[in-house]
């Protein structure tokens with residue numbers, strides 16, 4: 001018997017009639033839902049481990065350990081409160097639930113955040129074996145989203161202003177504190193070493209966490225990524241410690257350096273709380289309330305952070321639900337298109353993980369027709385571009401990088417190479433410790449790839465080398481010179497030229513397209529040559545060099 005099962009068996013819940021709740025792997029909180037209100041001595045919970053789900057995709061080892069260690073600690077924490085805990089290991093969540101309802105009667109469940117789990121459990125909801133109640137971890141409702149928009153297309157700033165007013169967050173007498181809803185324009189400083197960036201907290205793994213790490217190491221040894229038990233917040237105490245660290249050490253400088261990137265500090269002043277928010281180990285409502293109440297925090301940081309959690313995070317989730325992860329928007333075009341599915345994630349070619357086609361992933365077809373494979377550089381093969389190689393290394397080291405590296409390096413370069421959005425989305429899904437379908441699909445396919453056009457953002461976030469050069473130190477260690485030999489500027493011009501027809505209707509692309517139209521025919525031919533060359537070499541797993549392109 002595992003250490004965890006032995007520890008759980010030591011709790012002997014009283015033999016009374018209980019009302020049972022199914023708690024999914026990403027709802028590990030007693031601060032919201034039935035667990036927050038009802039007497040623990042009258043409650044039972046069912047928690048499920050599903051090795052099949054873990055093996056479905058080549059998830060980063062750190063993510064597997066994070067989810068499993070938190071699930072097990074949560075089970076023990078709840079048993080410690082007097083709740084009867086049923087821990088089930090099964091081939092699927094549906095099988096696990098079906099196996100216990102015979103004994104417990106129908107289970108209540110907060111509506112799952114992940115579409116994949118909702119789909120799997122839908123027949124049990126239909127049969128009444130699972131009784132769905134609202135997911136109380138969200139801060140806003142679908143009616144907030146609908147009331148804030150006249151679209152589609154949808155816009156985050158309209159949603160954000162609406163929910164700030166509705167919830168009264170950072171509002172004074174009906175007006176935004178500081179006179180503006182957003183201080184984004186003040187939050188664009190590069191970081192040159194001051195103030196010093198904080199080191200993320202380190203944790204002492206207990207025997208339950210160590211057992212989980214051993215299990216991942218042994219049974220999931222083929223999965224990519226480094227497993228770092230000391231970087232794993234596994235208990236409620238670890239989550240609280242991470243949040244205290246974030247408030248004390250990150251938030252005071254969060255705003256001004258929000259867009260900066262650095263090789264010296266990979267996370268800079270970002271809080272690293274997304275994995276804990278997405279598992280509900282930290283409830284978003286508390287996080288927002290805590291920050292709103294921080295009296296000495298500069299407004300640019302306070303507003304900047306609240307915009308991320310109350311604005312972007314909630315907005316992305318609504319976009320995902322409203323479109324069923326974009327599966328609902330494109331109808332026949334999507335079905336007819338050549339699109340890979342979720343199946344066949346089994347093959348490691350030596351340079352990259354490959355999947356088959358089929359399954360239901362056919363939703364994410366690119367509005368711009370991008371359908372190139374993801375280069376092996378994203379799996380760790382050197383590309384020669386220091387920005388890409390540094391960020392990819394961080395991903396496989398930590399399962400985490402902050403927002404700007406995700407957007408302006410990983411997604412930007414993939415977009416410049418016309419990588420299929422589904423390929424990039426699935427890569428993010430497996431590579432990041434905070435990735436679940438509801439958050440990864442809108443962020444990567446929608447924002448990172450401009451895969452649904454202007455549906456949720458106003459423009460594609462494409463750039464040459466100027467942005468990366470200005471906002472990071474990546475170029476200092478690169479074999480390319482950002483102003484002369486770097487492949488990103490010609491890739492950028494080639495992208496604009498190639499997608500001109502699609503982008504002409506996009507208001508915020510008018511200036512870039514006007515600049516592109518001033519390129520000479522020779523410059524244009526050279527841009528296309530760099531694109532073809534980079535695409536071929538990177539697809540092959542080869543490195544780019546300055547003298548070649």
Ligand SMILES: Cc1cc2nc3c(=O)[nH]c(=O)nc-3n(C[C@H](O)[C@H](O)[C@H](O)COP(=O)(O)OP(=O)(O)OC[C@H]3O[C@@H](n4cnc5c(N)ncnc54)[C@H](O)[C@@H]3O)c2cc1C
Nearest residue numbers: 270271272273274308312313402403406407434435443448
């Ligand atoms: C291409 C791409 C892929 C992304 N994939 C994910 C993902 O799989 N999971 C994920 O949680 N976030 C994702 N994001 C959003 C964002 O990058 C991460 O939430 C953030 O980097 C997490 O690090 P942090 O906790 O240090 O964030 P901080 O910078 O400290 O921000 C605080 C919190 O704001 C929230 N937040 C900010 N922006 C977003 C957003 N666009 N969507 C959702 N939440 C947001 C997060 O919960 C985050 O923890 C993605 C963004 C992009 C551009």
Ligand code: SF4
Nearest residue numbers: 385387465475478486
């Ligand atoms: S020079 Fe170009 S490729 Fe190299 S790090 Fe800078 S932007 Fe990236």
